[in-house]
Amino acid sequence: xxRIFLRKKLYSGRKSKNKKPQAKGASGKNRRLYERYQVDQxxxxxxxxxxxxxxxxxxxxxxxxxxSSRAYDRFELNDIYAARMRYHGDVQDIQVKVAWxxxxxxxxxxxxxxxxxxxxxxxxxxPIELANSLSQVDAAFMRDQHAxxxxxxxxxxxxxxxxxxxxxxxxxxxxxxDQIVEWSSVHGIKTGGIQRTGRTELGILExxxxxxxxxxEPNLTRVRLATDVIIALPFPERSDxxxxxxxxxx
Numbered sequence: 001x002x003r004i005f006l007r008k009k010l011y012s013g014r015k016s017k018n019k020k021p022q023a024k025g026a027s028g029k030n031r032r033l034y035e036r037y038q039v040d041q042x043x044x045x046x047x048x049x050x051x052x053x054x055x056x057x058x059x060x061x062x063x064x065x066x067x068s069s070r071a072y073d074r075f076e077l078n079d080i081y082a083a084r085m086r087y088h089g090d091v092q093d094i095q096v097k098v099a100w101x102x103x104x105x106x107x108x109x110x111x112x113x114x115x116x117x118x119x120x121x122x123x124x125x126x127p128i129e130l131a132n133s134l135s136q137v138d139a140a141f142m143r144d145q146h147a148x149x150x151x152x153x154x155x156x157x158x159x160x161x162x163x164x165x166x167x168x169x170x171x172x173x174x175x176x177x178d179q180i181v182e183w184s185s186v187h188g189i190k191t192g193g194i195q196r197t198g199r200t201e202l203g204i205l206e207x208x209x210x211x212x213x214x215x216x217e218p219n220l221t222r223v224r225l226a227t228d229v230i231i232a233l234p235f236p237e238r239s240d241x242x243x244x245x246x247x248x249x250x
Contacts, residue, residue, distance in 0.1 A: 004055075004063070005084045006096070013078030013098060034059040037128045039232065058128070060121055062096065062109035075106050085120070088224050092120050127228035130157045130176050134233065150237065157229070161237060169240045174226045180212060181226035183244050191215045191222040 036057040054066045067075070079098040084091060095111040110117065133154030148170070152159040157176040164170045171184035178194040192214035215222075230241045 003086045004094075004096075005086070006081045007084055008082050009079060010082050010095065011078070011080035013076035034061040036064075037125065037132055037232075038234075039128065056105065058125065060118075060125060062099065062107065064105055064107045067104060067106050069104070072101065072104055072106065075101055077101065080111055081108075085124075087120075087124055090120075092117060126177070127225060128232045130154060131229045131232035132234060133157060134159055134235075136235070152235075159229075159233075161241070169237075169244060172241060172244070174229060176225060176229055179222045179225055180214070181222050189218045189223060191219040193222070 036059045038057045039055055056064050056066055058064075075098050077098055077100070081096050081098075083094050083096050085094055094113065094117055096108040097111040098106060099109040100107040110121065113121070131154075134152040134157055135154065137151045137153045148163040150161040150163060152161075157174070159175075160173045161169060162171040167185055171182070173180070173182035175194065178196075180190075180192040180194065182190050192212055194210050195213050196211075197209045227245055230238060230245065233241070
């Protein structure tokens with residue numbers, strides 16, 4: 001979960017209204033090169049005590065927010081704002097520019113981001129990318145050994161959910177970017193990682209062996225990754241998995 005606070009206006013877009021419009025495509029950049037991911041109301045950008053702007057989608061370039069009529073009229077194209085981003089206790093100061101506005105929505109893009117900011121934004125986006133890559137696999141061939149299993153597979157991620165009529169979700173396991181987080185109604189949260197041997201005797205192109213190494217105690221960083229992936233899941237099972245995390249926190 002992340003929040004972005006618009007702190008103050010640094011530059012007014014009104015100053016650039018009289019400038020000659022730039023030809024379409026003159027910047028050499030295509031915003032559509034940056035894949036957009038929809039997010040829900042749990043991700044908010046707050047301008048001040050009066051205006052709450054709900055983020056609708058986010059990309060490596062910036063984000064789009066629904067705004068009130070009053071805020072929509074106030075935002076001008078090319079306005080630049082000082083902003084502060086909070087993500088799991090980490091705080092980053094950034095600048096964002098109003099890139100477009102239409103139908104009560106305003107698009108903000110990062111303004112002159114440095115490498116640190118770009119890396120931070122990629123870290124923020126990674127759980128959303130992982131969640132959106134997941135799609136359900138027919139796990140019927142595994143159900144003799146794993147009754148009630150639902151399996152979702154994606155790019156660098158696998159999510160296994162075990163369901164029973166009595167409990168609903170009885171257990172789940174997420175493996176994402178070689179991080180392991182699993183939960184069961186019996187044991188609670190466990191975390192670990194995938195370790196890989198460098199090479200095999202068959203040659204440099206042959207992948208080495210992979211094996212699980214579990215942590216003695218739950219690793220907070222791994223749990224945060226799993227939490228953010230689960231919050232961003234685009235399918236109905238998300239709500240049941242979020243409940244297991246809420247119970248763990250309680």
